[in-house]
Amino acid sequence: MRQKAEEYFLFGFFIELQSYLLVSPAQDKQTFISAAYARYGAALRQYLRNRLKNKEDVRELAQEVWTRLLRVDDPSRVHSPRAYLYKVAANVLAEFQHLHRRQSVVFDSELFSAAAEHESCAQPDGSEPLSAQSEVYRLLGKLPPVYRQIVIWRVCQGESYEAIGRKLGLTAGTAERYCQSALTRIRREYGRDP
Numbered sequence: 001m002r003q004k005a006e007e008y009f010l011f012g013f014f015i016e017l018q019s020y021l022l023v024s025p026a027q028d029k030q031t032f033i034s035a036a037y038a039r040y041g042a043a044l045r046q047y048l049r050n051r052l053k054n055k056e057d058v059r060e061l062a063q064e065v066w067t068r069l070l071r072v073d074d075p076s077r078v079h080s081p082r083a084y085l086y087k088v089a090a091n092v093l094a095e096f097q098h099l100h101r102r103q104s105v106v107f108d109s110e111l112f113s114a115a116a117e118h119e120s121c122a123q124p125d126g127s128e129p130l131s132a133q134s135e136v137y138r139l140l141g142k143l144p145p146v147y148r149q150i151v152i153w154r155v156c157q158g159e160s161y162e163a164i165g166r167k168l169g170l171t172a173g174t175a176e177r178y179c180q181s182a183l184t185r186i187r188r189e190y191g192r193d194p
Contacts, residue, residue, distance in 0.1 A: 032075040037066065040085050047086065051093055061096055065089045139186045147182040154179050 044065060048058045065088050078084045140148050146168065153159045153167070154175075161172040161179070168175065 029072075029075050032078075032081075033066070033069060036069065036081045036085065040082055044085055044089055047089055048093065052096075057096070061089070061092050064092050068092070135190065136186065139189050142189075143182050143185065147178050147185075150175055150179045151182045151186075155183075 041062075045058060045062050048061050049055075052058050052061070065085060068088050069085065072078060140151065143151070150164055150168070153164050154161070161175040164170070164179075165172045165175040170178075
């Protein structure tokens with residue numbers, strides 16, 4: 001039994017050594033990446049295929065993994081290319097699943113259309129006590145300043161969460177979360193959500 005365990009260990013060691021020799025980080029960057037792609041490309045795609053439903057997502061994530069490998073400045077620092085690729089693939093997959101689990105904020109066109117219609121129907125003499133648009137502005141005014149600014153940039157100016165995050169020193173995810181929270185508050189107070 002002990003001899004079998006040693007044989008398996010040696011076999012595993014031999015396979016890892018062979019992989020290392022085939023894809024040696026000591027090579028120049030282009031040769032290293034070409035060898036890694038030839039050696040692990042199909043296995044990496046299979047790894048992603050087993051975890052994703054859509055072929056396009058598999059291609060996109062595989063490309064992201066290889067792009068991240070291209071960003072490695074010194075290939076000699078990658079001691080095990082296979083382990084590195086699978087770790088990067090696991091991270092890319094986790095990021096992808098995290099982003100797709102969250103529901104993105106959708107511009108509530110009904111809410112703003114209703115506000116615009118009510119405003120355009122207001123009496124010229126301003127006799128309407130509080131129009132829908134004024135109500136939305138009032139609700140925006142009740143938001144914390146950062147939330148209000150994010151909603152204005154996102155909804156009114158159509159800026160991306162990445163751009164908003166850069167302006168405010170936040171991550172794109174935080175900017176999105178603040179926007180969702182602000183829109184939920186507005187909808188609730190406006191009577192759209194229970």
